[in-house]
Amino acid sequence: MELEQYQHFLVLAQTLHYGQAAQNLGVSASALTRSIQKIESTLGHALFIRDKRSVRLSQAGHVFRAHALEASKGWAELKDHLAQENDSPTGDLKIFCSVTACYSVLPDLLAPFRRAYPGVQIHLQTGDAADAMSKVLDGVADLTITAVPDQLPSRCVFNSILKTPRVFIHSANDPDAALYREGQALDWSKIPMVLPERGLARERIDECFAALGIRPKIYAEVSGHEAILAMVNLGFGVGVVPALVLEKSPYHNTLSILPSPKFSKPLAPYDVGLCMLKRDMSRSPLKQFWDLVLTLGR
Amino acid sequence: MELEQYQHFLVLAQTLHYGQAAQNLGVSASALTRSIQKIESTLGHALFIRDKRSVRLSQAGHVFRAHALEASKGWAELKDHLAQENDSPTGDLKIFCSVTACYSVLPDLLAPFRRAYPGVQIHLQTGDAADAMSKVLDGVADLTITAVPDQLPSRCVFNSILKTPRVFIHSANDPDAALYREGQALDWSKIPMVLPERGLARERIDECFAALGIRPKIYAEVSGHEAILAMVNLGFGVGVVPALVLEKSPYHNTLSILPSPKFSKPLAPYDVGLCMLKRDMSRSPLKQFWDLVLTLGR
DNA sequence: ATACTGTATTGCGATTATTGCAATACGGTT
DNA sequence: AACCGTATTGCAATAATCGCAATACAGTAT
Numbered sequence: 001m002e003l004e005q006y007q008h009f010l011v012l013a014q015t016l017h018y019g020q021a022a023q024n025l026g027v028s029a030s031a032l033t034r035s036i037q038k039i040e041s042t043l044g045h046a047l048f049i050r051d052k053r054s055v056r057l058s059q060a061g062h063v064f065r066a067h068a069l070e071a072s073k074g075w076a077e078l079k080d081h082l083a084q085e086n087d088s089p090t091g092d093l094k095i096f097c098s099v100t101a102c103y104s105v106l107p108d109l110l111a112p113f114r115r116a117y118p119g120v121q122i123h124l125q126t127g128d129a130a131d132a133m134s135k136v137l138d139g140v141a142d143l144t145i146t147a148v149p150d151q152l153p154s155r156c157v158f159n160s161i162l163k164t165p166r167v168f169i170h171s172a173n174d175p176d177a178a179l180y181r182e183g184q185a186l187d188w189s190k191i192p193m194v195l196p197e198r199g200l201a202r203e204r205i206d207e208c209f210a211a212l213g214i215r216p217k218i219y220a221e222v223s224g225h226e227a228i229l230a231m232v233n234l235g236f237g238v239g240v241v242p243a244l245v246l247e248k249s250p251y252h253n254t255l256s257i258l259p260s261p262k263f264s265k266p267l268a269p270y271d272v273g274l275c276m277l278k279r280d281m282s283r284s285p286l287k288q289f290w291d292l293v294l295t296l297g298r
Numbered sequence: 299m300e301l302e303q304y305q306h307f308l309v310l311a312q313t314l315h316y317g318q319a320a321q322n323l324g325v326s327a328s329a330l331t332r333s334i335q336k337i338e339s340t341l342g343h344a345l346f347i348r349d350k351r352s353v354r355l356s357q358a359g360h361v362f363r364a365h366a367l368e369a370s371k372g373w374a375e376l377k378d379h380l381a382q383e384n385d386s387p388t389g390d391l392k393i394f395c396s397v398t399a400c401y402s403v404l405p406d407l408l409a410p411f412r413r414a415y416p417g418v419q420i421h422l423q424t425g426d427a428a429d430a431m432s433k434v435l436d437g438v439a440d441l442t443i444t445a446v447p448d449q450l451p452s453r454c455v456f457n458s459i460l461k462t463p464r465v466f467i468h469s470a471n472d473p474d475a476a477l478y479r480e481g482q483a484l485d486w487s488k489i490p491m492v493l494p495e496r497g498l499a500r501e502r503i504d505e506c507f508a509a510l511g512i513r514p515k516i517y518a519e520v521s522g523h524e525a526i527l528a529m530v531n532l533g534f535g536v537g538v539v540p541a542l543v544l545e546k547s548p549y550h551n552t553l554s555i556l557p558s559p560k561f562s563k564p565l566a567p568y569d570v571g572l573c574m575l576k577r578d579m580s581r582s583p584l585k586q587f588w589d590l591v592l593t594l595g596r
Numbered sequence: 597a598t599a600c601t602g603t604a605t606t607g608c609g610a611t612t613a614t615t616g617c618a619a620t621a622c623g624g625t626t
Numbered sequence: 627a628a629c630c631g632t633a634t635t636g637c638a639a640t641a642a643t644c645g646c647a648a649t650a651c652a653g654t655a656t
Contacts, residue, residue: 017603019603019604030604030606030644031643031644031645034605034606040582041389041581042580044380044586045388045582050604051652052650052652053602053652053653055603063376067373067379071369074369074372078361078365082342085361089341089342155612283339284338284339284341284343287342288342316633325616327616328633328635329614332615349623350622350623350624350632350633351632353633599655599656600656601652601653602652602653603651603652605648605651606647606650607647607648608648609644610644611644612642612643612644613643614641615638616638616639617637618635619634619636620635621633621634624631625629625631
């Protein structure tokens with residue numbers, strides 16, 4: 001008997017409505033049906049009386065409800081008890097992190113986590129954000145802090161931590177710097193740009209320009225926000241990076257922000273968050289990390 | 299958290315030995331290892347301290363043990379409570395049964411079951427014993443009462459109910475009846491025989507004769523014990539059937555038992571028992587039936 | 597009467613998890 | 627140093643689970 005099924009039962013016992021209970025639980029109605037059927041089958045008693053129009057607890061259902069409540073309470077008490085033990089939870093935590101996230105959001109998460117769970121061994125690996133998802137899917141990393149992917153694999157869950165606008169930047173070293181500073185309307189099809197080589201960021205930028213019928217003039221394609229900053233700083237062109245990346249970089253007072261082109265469809269902000277496997281939501285110390293991030297977010 | 303895993307934990311907590319505990323539980327050591335790992339992972343605490351030479355409970359392990367015992371007790375109480383409810387367990391029970399078993403052992407099982415669990419709707423189907431296993435595997439039947447198969451599918455469990463010797467029989471109508479009655483050594487290679495067309499019984503008989511270097515003279519190949527009885531009763535030859543089948547048949551006083559040939563490797567008794575899917579061992583009302591048979595067997 | 601709506605259940609294909617076997621890692625022992 | 631005993635892990639096979647779409651079925655509206 002799964003503890004999760006107890007929860008299914010308890011919610012259904014309250015709502016007395018499969019569709020609604022399923023929605024509350026975040027599962028499909030068929031999954032809920034089968035959870036209940038499975039309990040009934042192991043118990044040998046019908047827990048609910050369904051007469052096609054209404055659902056209500058049977059006698060055995062009431063008995064089981066008392067048990068399920070008791071069991072849930074026992075489980076909660078256990079966790080309390082363990083939390084108050086002097087020894088903190090143990091385990092390994094393999095984090096994969098883009099450099100961007102490593103500079104920007106990671107410190108704010110890792111410090112309190114370390115304080116709360118000193119027994120957890122943390123392995124931190126940085127790398128290209130494009131690899132983040134596959135690292136998690138392959139089990140090389142337990143969780144990753146990175147931009148929200150174009151489409152989340154079904155096995156993963158994502159929790160946004162912060163959003164920061166994307167800004168267009170240029171350097172005083174740029175031959176055209178004077179032009180940019182005048183604040184006039186710019187012809188974006190003629191401005192040399194430093195853009196990401198691939199990945200979600202590049203796609204979004206291309207889409208936004210395309211919506212205006214503009215084919216940007218690409219001076220360089222590079223990999224990684226930090227590389228963009230470096231190139232732009234050398235005066236090679238105009239780049240696009242998340243504002244936060246600029247702020248945390250050593251170039252933040254040598255580079256200037258340009259007003260964004262008048263996109264019909266605005267460039268979505270850079271959304272960075274936590275991503276891990278659904279499966280691990282119930283596992284330690286991943287659950288602890290996830291929960292901590294939630295509390296910090298509020 | 300599975301209730302089954304609680305059991306795994308509790309047994310390991312007692313034996314403090316993976317191999318031994320695994321054997322007690324009837325699972326492989328690796329499965330046990332993973333059960334424990336999973337609990338530890340969801341709790342975030344090591345339950346056992348392993349130092350390659352010994353296994354002992356950790357502090358968190360002791361805490362969890364108290365919880366697990368409590369939870370087990372609660373579960374047992376629940377089942378007690380439900381058992382004492384006035385409404386008996388409900389459900390369907392689809393039984394597939396060879397005719398032989400239907401006459402011989404089924405009544406002794408079904409009567410007490412019906413008395414104990416009147417709420418269970420019983421569906422009984424008889425048919426060729428050779429089909430029994432596939433009926434269960436295909437989900438057409440929940441359980442079957444039949445001879446132990448040559449090799450049990452891995453998804454199934456089997457529980458022997460009774461064994462009865464196989465006997466060689468002949469009829470007074472047989473032209474050679476006088477010969478048989480004299481009690482002299484018989485030349486089995488010359489005696490016409492009525493044997494099962496296929497299946498385990500036939501294979502065993504062939505093996506036993508083959509071990510003596512004898513190729514029996516087959517007069518007829520038929521399907522089903524009852525058919526053998528009928529053919530033998532008409533005087534067509536000598537047949538082999540489980541003793542119990544003979545006793546329960548209408549021919550039991552018109553047919554006579556011959557001394558068995560002196561097989562070097564004796565003909566194994568007919569072993570009839572209960573077979574169902576492992577999966578269903580925890581489901582109702584199959585578990586009830588299984589348990590009832592166990593108690594009757596003792 | 598017939599079509600329609602809301603609700604629980606079931607069939608099915610695809611995805612995940614679990615198992616057991618064999619291989620491995622790692623102390624202690626001969 | 628080779629060998630045991632024991633827990634763990636890699637891997638391939640097996641089984642369970644999920645969500646979607648189809649179905650069943652009672653009440654309601656047209």
